[in-house]
Amino acid sequence: MTKLESPALTPALGVFTEGSHHFPVRVYYEDTDFSGVVYHANYLRFIERARTEMLRELDIHQSAIHNGDAGEKMIFVVARMNLDFLRPARMDDLLTIETTPVKIGAATIELDQKILRGAEVLFIARVFIAAVAQGRPRRLPAEIRQKLTFGAADSSPEDVG
Amino acid sequence: MTKLESPALTPALGVFTEGSHHFPVRVYYEDTDFSGVVYHANYLRFIERARTEMLRELDIHQSAIHNGDAGEKMIFVVARMNLDFLRPARMDDLLTIETTPVKIGAATIELDQKILRGAEVLFIARVFIAAVAQGRPRRLPAEIRQKLTFGAADSSPEDVG
Amino acid sequence: MTKLESPALTPALGVFTEGSHHFPVRVYYEDTDFSGVVYHANYLRFIERARTEMLRELDIHQSAIHNGDAGEKMIFVVARMNLDFLRPARMDDLLTIETTPVKIGAATIELDQKILRGAEVLFIARVFIAAVAQGRPRRLPAEIRQKLTFGAADSSPEDVG
Amino acid sequence: MTKLESPALTPALGVFTEGSHHFPVRVYYEDTDFSGVVYHANYLRFIERARTEMLRELDIHQSAIHNGDAGEKMIFVVARMNLDFLRPARMDDLLTIETTPVKIGAATIELDQKILRGAEVLFIARVFIAAVAQGRPRRLPAEIRQKLTFGAADSSPEDVG
Numbered sequence: 306m307t308k309l310e311s312p313a314l315t316p317a318l319g320v321f322t323e324g325s326h327h328f329p330v331r332v333y334y335e336d337t338d339f340s341g342v343v344y345h346a347n348y349l350r351f352i353e354r355a356r357t358e359m360l361r362e363l364d365i366h367q368s369a370i371h372n373g374d375a376g377e378k379m380i381f382v383v384a385r386m387n388l389d390f391l392r393p394a395r396m397d398d399l400l401t402i403e404t405t406p407v408k409i410g411a412a413t414i415e416l417d418q419k420i421l422r423g424a425e426v427l428f429i430a431r432v433f434i435a436a437v438a439q440g441r442p443r444r445l446p447a448e449i450r451q452k453l454t455f456g457a458a459d460s461s462p463e464d465v466g
Numbered sequence: 467m468t469k470l471e472s473p474a475l476t477p478a479l480g481v482f483t484e485g486s487h488h489f490p491v492r493v494y495y496e497d498t499d500f501s502g503v504v505y506h507a508n509y510l511r512f513i514e515r516a517r518t519e520m521l522r523e524l525d526i527h528q529s530a531i532h533n534g535d536a537g538e539k540m541i542f543v544v545a546r547m548n549l550d551f552l553r554p555a556r557m558d559d560l561l562t563i564e565t566t567p568v569k570i571g572a573a574t575i576e577l578d579q580k581i582l583r584g585a586e587v588l589f590i591a592r593v594f595i596a597a598v599a600q601g602r603p604r605r606l607p608a609e610i611r612q613k614l615t616f617g618a619a620d621s622s623p624e625d626v627g
Numbered sequence: 628m629t630k631l632e633s634p635a636l637t638p639a640l641g642v643f644t645e646g647s648h649h650f651p652v653r654v655y656y657e658d659t660d661f662s663g664v665v666y667h668a669n670y671l672r673f674i675e676r677a678r679t680e681m682l683r684e685l686d687i688h689q690s691a692i693h694n695g696d697a698g699e700k701m702i703f704v705v706a707r708m709n710l711d712f713l714r715p716a717r718m719d720d721l722l723t724i725e726t727t728p729v730k731i732g733a734a735t736i737e738l739d740q741k742i743l744r745g746a747e748v749l750f751i752a753r754v755f756i757a758a759v760a761q762g763r764p765r766r767l768p769a770e771i772r773q774k775l776t777f778g779a780a781d782s783s784p785e786d787v788g
Numbered sequence: 789m790t791k792l793e794s795p796a797l798t799p800a801l802g803v804f805t806e807g808s809h810h811f812p813v814r815v816y817y818e819d820t821d822f823s824g825v826v827y828h829a830n831y832l833r834f835i836e837r838a839r840t841e842m843l844r845e846l847d848i849h850q851s852a853i854h855n856g857d858a859g860e861k862m863i864f865v866v867a868r869m870n871l872d873f874l875r876p877a878r879m880d881d882l883l884t885i886e887t888t889p890v891k892i893g894a895a896t897i898e899l900d901q902k903i904l905r906g907a908e909v910l911f912i913a914r915v916f917i918a919a920v921a922q923g924r925p926r927r928l929p930a931e932i933r934q935k936l937t938f939g940a941a942d943s944s945p946e947d948v949g
Contacts, residue, residue, distance in 0.1 A: 313800065313801045313802055313803040313810075314800065314802070314803060314810055314811075314812050314884065315800065315812060316799075316800045316812045316813065316814040316882065317796065317797065317798065317799045317800060318796045319796055319797070320796040320797060327796075327797055328797075329797050329798060329799045330799065331799040331837075333833075333836065333837050333840055334660045334661070334662070334666060334836055334840065335660065335666055335668065335833045335836065335837075337660045337661035338656045338657065338659045338660065338661070339656070339659035339660065339661065339662075339663045339664070339717075339718050340532075340541060340656070340661075341661045342661070344656060344657055345510065345514075345543075345544045346507050346508070346510035346511050346514070346657065347507070349506065349507035349510065350507050350816075350818045353506075353507070353816065353817060353818065354814075354816050354818075357816055357817065361880075368879065368880065371501075380501060382506075382551065382554075383506045383551050384550070384551055385548075385549065385550050385551065386547070386548075386549040386551075387546075387547075387548050387549075388546065388547040388548075388549070389545070389546050390543065390544050390545055390546065390547075393543075395661075396661050396851065397851065399799065401797065474639065474640045474641055474642040474649075475639065475641070475642060475649055475650075475651045475723065476639065476651060477638075477639045477651045477652065477653040477721065478635065478636065478637065478638045478639060479635045480635055480636070481635040481636060488635075488636055489636075490636050490637060490638045491638065492638040492676075494672075494675065494676050494679055495675060495679065495821045495822070495823070495827060496672045496675065496676075496821065496827055496829065498821045498822035499817045499818065499820045499821065499822070500817070500820035500821070500822065500823075500824050500825070500878075500879050501817070501822075502822050503822070505817060505818055507818065511655075511657045514655065514656055514657065515653075515655050515657075518655055518656065529718065529719065556822075557690065557822050558683075558690065560638065562636065662854075662863060667832065667836075667865075667866045668829050668830070668832035668833050668836070669829070671828065671829035671832065672829050675828075675829070693823075702823060704828075704873065704876075705828045705873050706872070706873055707870075707871065707872050707873065708869070708870075708871040708873075709868075709869075709870050709871075710868065710869040710870075710871070711867070711868050712865065712866050712867055712868065712869075715865075
């Protein structure tokens with residue numbers, strides 16, 4: 306049986322530093338297009354992986370929330386994104402996804418996500434995540450809101466619904 | 467040999483009506499995720515297909531431009547996107563992508579792109595396309611600018627460098 | 628409201644001729660990689676779209692079967708594939724997927740799927756589909772088996788479980 | 789500037805043990821489909837990542853070969869695949885890709901690739917890679933053939949043209 310204790314066999318987990326979560330992504334063939342650089346929609350896959358790992362690190366289990374283990378069944382959905390594509394990433398690049406909570410509202414999480422190659426910023430996203438149950442917005446559980454405030458400049462539960 | 471004259475063997479091309487280009491997209495397994503709906507990044511693939519077919523219909527050949535047939539080698543890149551995810555699309559849905567040029571600048575094309583299921587709007591994107599050569603912004607060729615003004619509310623070449 | 632009656636706004640449906648189903652696919656940016664041709668895994672997306680449309684044309688509704696409308700809840704899964712990558716497809720290519728049932732067993736469907744560009748064969752797949760319920764192989768409903776025999780060289784329900 | 793020295797910021801590299809290369813892959817939203825499990829074509833993306841990392845570890849630089857740094861410009865392409873889909877992988881699964889060279893021919897590399905979840909085998913692929921230059925098969929450079937024999941049961945350069 307394969308042991309997963311070796312660092313080389315552990316997938317990247319990311320780390321928290323100075324109010325942000327950092328997560329590495331390697332660019333493979335599948336991510337590029339015939340223009341020679343990463344296909345623009347694939348940056349959204351990269352930053353979604355980073356959000357998933359950040360929540361995992363914070364012990365926020367999306368599948369448990371989805372199954373209603375903590376009360377009503379709830380899911381997180383992307384409600385809005387503002388994206389700036391600054392410079393292209395290329396095959397074999399080693400990228401870092403930097404995720405910073407900027408506002409934790411009653412029902413909405415606002416994140417800044419940057420894709421960097423070394424110190425160079427390739428892509429910037431402002432991402433608005435909503436909690437949804439039965440097709441309607443829901444208040445975020447207090448526990449989740451608190452866990453996400455590690456990096457938020459502003460965390461005012463009053464500002465949303 | 468397979469004949470492609472049958473309508474059933476012609477892929478969707480889209481049509482122009484009232485200043486917009488309309489293009490159909492069917493949702494397949496590959497587009498969905500385990501939450502049961504279309505994975506959010508895949509809406510960007512759908513609207514990119516629509517832009518490609520709109521340019522093809524306007525007789526703007528990206529590969530010719532890319533090869534420098536009309537002068538300097540040039541490419542169109544997505545520079546910015548503002549996205550609103552309103553309602554989810556699902557397996558087997560038949561969607562329409564509605565693309566409307568809103569501003570044709572000297573070096574930038576600004577488009578509105580909506581994804582509809584019947585009359586229901588699922589997704590709205592404001593897309594900023596830039597012409598780039600040798601890594602720097604370039605003026606759009608006059609011919610391309612003119613072709614794209616079919617639907618633009620505003621088309622002022624003076625407003626961009 | 629968008630009308631979908633125009634051929635240009637109807638996505639490709641495919642046609643049956645001489646024991647095979649034919650379905651068109653256009654190659655977009657998203658399908659290619661930086662080597663300049665279609666990324667090999669994407670041929671599997673193309674032939675899956677063709678299978679989905681073939682079943683739709685045959686009035687076999689996967690979601691109804693999946694929901695158990697005709698008895699036990701059942702799904703079709705890909706159990707095995709043998710693939711030959713003969714020639715690469717490229718950006719803007721118009722491809723035809725040719726799907727031919729070759730054997731309809733009691734619990735397994737065996738299909739030949741080819742990807743053609745005009746008369747040129749780019750890719751050949753032998754695909755084995757299994758009916759599964761509660762994690763175990765199940766006999767195919769007689770109605771489905773019959774619908775699929777339109778092109779099968781051999782259709783012997785005795786040969787499987 | 790982001791430092792990449794932390795293990796948590798290093799993407800998985802994989803390790804060689806007993807004639808095989810082992811590489812970890814985490815399943816994300818993007819990999820699944822609405823049936824609740826990993827979309828079948830995505831297993832091909834997983835095993836391609838593993839091949840890329842194996843070659844990187846062996847100091848075989850595909851882009852250098854592609855650019856002709858060692859003589860004629862050459863690329864590796866997938867020529868054939870035989871795939872068995874045994875059990876589905878699911879969201880959040882931590883998988884290991886096990887890659888074993890089984891035959892290094894004059895112009896062809898034959899690999900076994902398995903996807904495991906712990907000790908459970910989910911997927912088996914036999915993959916045939918060809919070296920191609922100017923659209924025609926080419927002999928593998930001796931250096932590459934030698935590097936790949938670390939795990940090959942059989943390595944007979946005579947068996948291929």
